[in-house]
Amino acid sequence: MPKFVAPSDPAAQWTGALRNAAFFAYADNYLIDIKFGIIMDVESSRAIRQSEVGASRTMIERTEKTFGIKPEWLVADTAYGSAPNLHFLVDVKGIAPHIPVIDKSRREDGTFSRDDFIYDEARDHYVCFSGKILPRSSGARGPRGDHAISYFSRVADCRDCPLKSKCCPKSPSRKITRHVHEAARDVARAIANTPAYEQTRRDRKEVEMLFAHLKRILRLGRLRLRGPAGAQFEFTLAAIAQNLRRLAKLSLQPPDTAAPCVA
Ligand code: SF4
Incomplete structure (x- = not known):
């Protein structure tokens, strides 16, 4: 049973994720071609980690099914570094995870880990x-x-x-x-020691600009529509606006071609 329920939108999640006053929210999840800054897919979800990880899987599957495009590697933050999710990326989809591993096996008492x-x-x-x-x-x-x-x-x-x-x-x-999926975690650990990983971590920071743009310029800090469908609708419209803006820039300044990847 949730702690608080919004009478006007019971599906919204009560969250303190921004570390200030808690509020009701949906999470806006993007699958982004990081080299070109193009949003490949959008999925709204509850504002909790498990749902956001589930949304990333949905977007990977849907993008592959719709466009026949599957990323060679995926950049994401620690929230996506659980063993089951790394197993999905490495063993099921064959995607290289540029993701920090969630690992609580290290001992802090001086004994061997x-x-x-x-x-x-x-x-x-x-x-x-x-x-x-x-x-x-x-x-x-x-x-x-x-x-x-x-x-x-x-x-x-x-x-x-x-x-x-x-x-x-x-x-x-x-x-x-x-x-049981430790082998997939080992793949992510090995990638974390490569120069390519350093680069993708830097690239990911640029992607954060898209989310800043959502709030500051498109004013999407507050939704006008109610319910998961309303959130999905608004998030999709905002992503279309961001892609049009990006495409206008790309048409003036075409980038080098590169393999697609996402964050
Ligand atoms: S596991 Fe190996 S290192 Fe640890 S106490 Fe036993 S013999 Fe020694």
């Missing part, structure tokens, strides 16, 4: 600093239900290990959990 263990993909086990193997558990999954696979070191290996105080000081052996 999961990254300190080496994953052997061929044998599906981890190897620790002492060269011991942490095999995959055949039993219960981790605390995140079906999404995490557990790997345990052997108690006999850890008992006399000189690194135990840095590894598993409060338990007889070490446990590592790995998301």
Whole structure:
């Protein structure tokens, strides 16, 4: 049950996302060809992360279906860096994610984190600093239900290990959990260390100008129509206006051709 409901528009989401006074809102999601600054698709959604991520998938699928265009890579912020979304991009769509990974596995207490263990993909086990193997558990999954696979070191290996105080000081052996879509997260991590990633992060800042333009010039900080359909209608009209403006600029100053990508 939502905390607050707008009597005039019950589908609007009560949000404090802008870090000042909360208000009722819809999220305006764009799929943008980042090189040309052209909006490829628009989707309104509830102003919560899960819905915005869902909207990005809808737009990718719809753009592919409508225009036969699929981006080679996608730039987005951390909200889109969950394992299931990276799995969708990498494994399902074959899109390179230029997206920061949501990763809570790093330990802050000075003991080894999961990254300190080496994953052997061929044998599906981890190897620790002492060269011991942490095999995959055949039993219960981790605390995140079906999404995490557990790997345990052997108690006999850890008992006399000189690194135990840095590894598993409060338990007889070490446990590592790995998301079922960890491979997709590894792809995003690898991309984050490339020069191309640095460039796309810079390019993305220019895209933010489109959203600033929405509020300051097109005055879309407040919607005139009610309901999800009204929001979609207004967002689409605003995107058309922005594209016309952009096309007018491009016709005066044609850019170099480049592979399509989106943010
Ligand atoms: S405590 Fe166990 S898992 Fe940790 S480094 Fe030593 S042998 Fe490996």
